[in-house]
Amino acid sequence: MGLVRPRGGTIRFDGKEIQTREPFEACRAGLGFVPENCRLFAGLTVAENFEAARRPARSGPSRWTLDEVLELFPDVRKFLGQRAGSLSGGQQRMVAIARTLLGNPSLLLLDEPSEGLAPLVVDAILQRLKKLKAAGTTVLISEQNLRFATELADRVSIIERGEIRYEGTPAELAAHPEVREQYLMV
Numbered sequence: 001m002g003l004v005r006p007r008g009g010t011i012r013f014d015g016k017e018i019q020t021r022e023p024f025e026a027c028r029a030g031l032g033f034v035p036e037n038c039r040l041f042a043g044l045t046v047a048e049n050f051e052a053a054r055r056p057a058r059s060g061p062s063r064w065t066l067d068e069v070l071e072l073f074p075d076v077r078k079f080l081g082q083r084a085g086s087l088s089g090g091q092q093r094m095v096a097i098a099r100t101l102l103g104n105p106s107l108l109l110l111d112e113p114s115e116g117l118a119p120l121v122v123d124a125i126l127q128r129l130k131k132l133k134a135a136g137t138t139v140l141i142s143e144q145n146l147r148f149a150t151e152l153a154d155r156v157s158i159i160e161r162g163e164i165r166y167e168g169t170p171a172e173l174a175a176h177p178e179v180r181e182q183y184l185m186v
Contacts, residue, residue, distance in 0.1 A: 001026045001033045001109065007162075013107065030058055032105025036112040038096035042085025046076065049084050049099050057104040064101040072128055073098045090121030097128070101137075108132065110141040114148045126151060146184060150174070158183045 002023040011019040018026055027033075041049050050066060057063055070077045073094045079087060084095060093113060100108060113129070114122040122145070129152055133139055143149040149156060150170035158166040158179070166179050173179060 001031055027103065027105075030106035031109060032100040032103050032107065033109045034093075034096045034100050034111065034113065036115055038092045040084035040092055040096055040099070042083065044084060045081055046084055046087075046095050047080040049095065050080075050102055053099040053102045055103045058106070063104050066102065069098040069101050072101075072131060090117045090125070093117065093121075093125060094128070097125070101132075107138045107140060110139065110143075112143060113141060114143060114145045122148060146180075 002021045006019050010017050013029060018029060076094055076098055079091060113125055126148055129139060141149060153170055156170055156173050157164050160183060165183055
């Protein structure tokens with residue numbers, strides 16, 4: 001997303017190198033980022049947060065409209081008039097994902113989407129992300145909750161100190177308890 005400069009190598013998205021781009025340029029290129037702390041505009045209502053994030057699709061009709069986002073996150077409809085800062089952590093996470101979708105990204109990046117949330121909220125977010133994936137949205141998550149990550153992922157990578165230590169499918173990871181023990185302590 002351009003928030004941290006890589007020490008080396010290249011990062012390609014949609015066939016173009018993006019490692020030197022600024023965050024706004026990465027967004028315009030089609031990356032949508034939901035940070036762990038959500039970074040909502042706390043003093044604005046949920047509806048105002050949505051309006052601030054809305055962008056047309058880069059090509060063709062917009063993939064995500066307000067109605068489609070509210071269909072995916074029906075509980076959010078109840079909060080449209082509330083200040084975003086007054087919502088619970090789980091509500092803020094749903095609003096942050098919905099707000100990012102209104103930017104019509106072609107790749108959704110999520111940082112720790114289950115962090116600090118109650119198990120029921122984690123399951124609700126997991127189900128919404130599964131729907132996103134089923135609808136063809138590409139999702140890349142950074143997640144420490146192994147169950148959450150493996151239920152959603154087609155591929156997993158274990159990163160330690162900035163280096164990829166393991167890559168494979170969730171089934172392959174399940175078949176290697178020594179890898180889970182070494183890197184995940186589970």
